[in-house]
Amino acid sequence: MKNVLFILALGVVAVATVFAGCTDTSPEATPTPTPTEATTAVPTETTPVLSIQPEPTDEMPDNYLVRASAQKDPIYNTITVTFDGGKGQMNLKELTATVISSDNETETKSMTKPSGKSIATGSTLEFNGTAGKDRIQVWVTMDRPLGADGETEFKIYDSVLPID
Numbered sequence: 001m002k003n004v005l006f007i008l009a010l011g012v013v014a015v016a017t018v019f020a021g022c023t024d025t026s027p028e029a030t031p032t033p034t035p036t037e038a039t040t041a042v043p044t045e046t047t048p049v050l051s052i053q054p055e056p057t058d059e060m061p062d063n064y065l066v067r068a069s070a071q072k073d074p075i076y077n078t079i080t081v082t083f084d085g086g087k088g089q090m091n092l093k094e095l096t097a098t099v100i101s102s103d104n105e106t107e108t109k110s111m112t113k114p115s116g117k118s119i120a121t122g123s124t125l126e127f128n129g130t131a132g133k134d135r136i137q138v139w140v141t142m143d144r145p146l147g148a149d150g151e152t153e154f155k156i157y158d159s160v161l162p163i164d
Contacts, residue, residue, distance in 0.1 A: 002138060006058075007119075013086055015120060016053045019066075020127075023037040024128055029110070030099060037154070041087050047138065050052040050098075050100045050104055050106060050135075051080070051135075052100055052102060052133055052134070052135040052160055053135075054158040054159050054160055055134060055155075055158055056158070057154075057155050057156055057157060057158055058154040058155045058156065060088065060154050060156070061145075061146050061147045062090075063087055063088070064087060064088030064142065065084075065086045065087050065088055066083075066084075066085065066086035066087075066088045066092055066140055066156060067085070067086050067157075068081060068082060068084055068095065068097070068138040068140075068156055068157045069081075069082050069084055069085050069160060070082070070136040070138070070157065070159060071128050071161070072134065072161040072162055073129075074162070075150065076127065077129040077130055077131055077134075078127070078128065079126065079127040079128075079134060079136060080086055080124050080125070080126050080127075081097040081109075081124060081125045081126075081127070081128040081136060081138060082123070082124050083095055083111070083120070083121060083122065083123045083124070083159075085121035086118050088142065088146075089118045089119065089121065090118045091142050091143050091144060092101065092113060092118060092119055092140055092141075092142060092143070093112070093113050093140075093141045093142060093143040093152075094110055094111070094112045094140070094143070095107070095110065095111050095125075095137045095138065095139070095140050095141075096108060096110040096138070096140075097109055097110075097125050097127070097136060097137065097138045097139075097157075098128040098134075098136070098137045098138075099129065099134055099135070099136050099137075100111075100134065100135040100137070101129065101130045101132070101134045101135075102130070102132030102133050102134060102145055103130055107128075107153055109125045110125075110154060111123055111125060111128065113143070113162075127143055129161070130147055133160050133161070133162065134160065134161055135158070135159070135160050136157065136158070136160075136161060137155060137157065138156050138157035138158075139153060139154065139155050140153070140156055140158070141153050142154070143163060151164050
């Protein structure tokens, strides 16, 4: 009978072992996430270097020709863009001037035709320039298509101030 009790005890231990999951030494734990710094590749924004090298201006039809000029104060570096008028003054819708400074900054200002009038000859736009060279571009937008190409926008001035 001792053998039967021994085998019975051994069977109980075996069954208990199976039900207790003793085939694995420790219960499977859910891994705790470790905080890590996420590194995201941020595209580097490169500022394009704007050229201060002037380019040719557009040719307007003679009967719609308008002009502008620019001057730079040698002491305060203030740039004054002046509308000089022309045959197409009544058809001028907008004059836009852009200054590209030697430190790669741009500034744009416009003057628009008042209702029923034209932009007055001698009208000016003022910019803060630099002690270095600054490029000035002046574009005009006409109120109708001009010439064989039907263009409405023309670059009428492109120069670097001060001129050496």
